[in-house]
Amino acid sequence: MTRNCLRRAELAAFLRSRRERLRPAEVGLPDGVRRRTPGLRRQEVAQLAGMSVDYYIRLEQGRGPHPSRQVLSSLARALLLTRDEREYLFRVAGESPPPAAGPSREVPAGLRHLMDAMTETPAYLVDASYQILAWNRLATYFVGDLAAVPAADRNMVRWMFRMSDDAHWADPEVVHFARTTIADLRAAYGRYPRDRGLAELVTELLGTSPRFARLWAEHDVAERRLIVKRVPHPDLGLLEFECRVLHVPETDQRLIVYVPEPGSPTAATFRRLAERVAS
Known part of the structure; x- marks a missing residue:
């Protein structure tokens, strides 16, 4: 895939769905008492991924710039994506997925x-x-x-x-x-x-x-x-x-x-x- 294959709407929907499924405790954040929607807040994902809130919001709205491979890797870590989800994230963003770091040693x-x-x-x-x-x-x-x-x-x-x-x-x-x-x-x-x-x-x-x-x-x-x-x-x-x-x-x-x-x-x-x- 090339950079011309960026599918903004699909990328935005995927990011929203993965953000909304996560509980704060899963990423080491307090649950809080004023959460109106399920999952993490956008600013929390941005903080975990090391990027500006505005940049992340634009990605979720399907109007952001083409995310770099470094940004995609940071989002994959912040959203606790599985190997298959990480691969999908890269491909929908128009990038080839990076090779897996090493053999999985987690026993299902x-x-x-x-x-x-x-x-x-x-x-x-x-x-x-x-x-x-x-x-x-x-x-x-x-x-x-x-x-x-x-x-x-x-x-x-x-x-x-x-x-x-x-x-x-x-x-x-x-x-x-x-x-x-x-x-x-x-x-x-x-x-x-x-x-x-x-x-x-x-x-x-x-x-x-x-x-x-x-x-x-x-x-x-x-x-x-x-x-x-x-x-x-x-x-x-x-x-x-x-x-x-x-x-x-x-x-x-x-x-x-x-x-x-x-x-x-x-x-x-x-x-x-x-x-x-x-x-």
């Missing part, structure tokens, strides 16, 4: 409830950099008790390339799993060029893991797809299941679910684990 309540309801299926949630954000009780048999692990050290990719056992890496399935993970990580690296944590993770692994460096140098870019895993678990024996990676579009997160074939020995093992956890 619905996903927490979903994982807890999956009593016979190990499941955990990761962000686009493969940082584990949440997990259910069965997942602890595979990823450990993460409550006792510092949040900064809950990264799947880091764990994967810390393993130096040559026999482990001789397994073609392990190499395939690592390759697809790195391809997905590179895709995230391109989507979030300004994310410091993601850049530091890649830099760290390039310096500490020759295996990672070799795979990264192949420049494969792809999102994760279905893979069948065969895991010799030290306590549970050989397990076989589909490793389903379900993309969550609104947060760019992945729900990783271990799905055994119905009636299989692995399904029976997961059921026994669920009974043990519940007792």
Whole structure:
């Protein structure tokens, strides 16, 4: 889009609707006792966004000048816009949306409830950099008790390339799993060029893991797809299941679910684990 595509009436209506839905307490302001209309006052939005009241009023009236990208970013922060709302704000103002600052690490309540309801299926949630954000009780048999692990050290990719056992890496399935993970990580690296944590993770692994460096140098870019895993678990024996990676579009997160074939020995093992956890 170019600056000629500014849609003043739509921009004005969108700003009014987002302002009116906010409660003062949500942005750290007192509720007051003389509010005649719902939401924030125009002068409060202007103050939060760091602009003059007159300028903001003209934007809401559809007669203001073309807002700069800096003004749009300030309005997005002041109005607590979601990622989709921020993108819409930029586009209706005739600008290309800026790239997201980094992977979302906010866990939607619905996903927490979903994982807890999956009593016979190990499941955990990761962000686009493969940082584990949440997990259910069965997942602890595979990823450990993460409550006792510092949040900064809950990264799947880091764990994967810390393993130096040559026999482990001789397994073609392990190499395939690592390759697809790195391809997905590179895709995230391109989507979030300004994310410091993601850049530091890649830099760290390039310096500490020759295996990672070799795979990264192949420049494969792809999102994760279905893979069948065969895991010799030290306590549970050989397990076989589909490793389903379900993309969550609104947060760019992945729900990783271990799905055994119905009636299989692995399904029976997961059921026994669920009974043990519940007792």
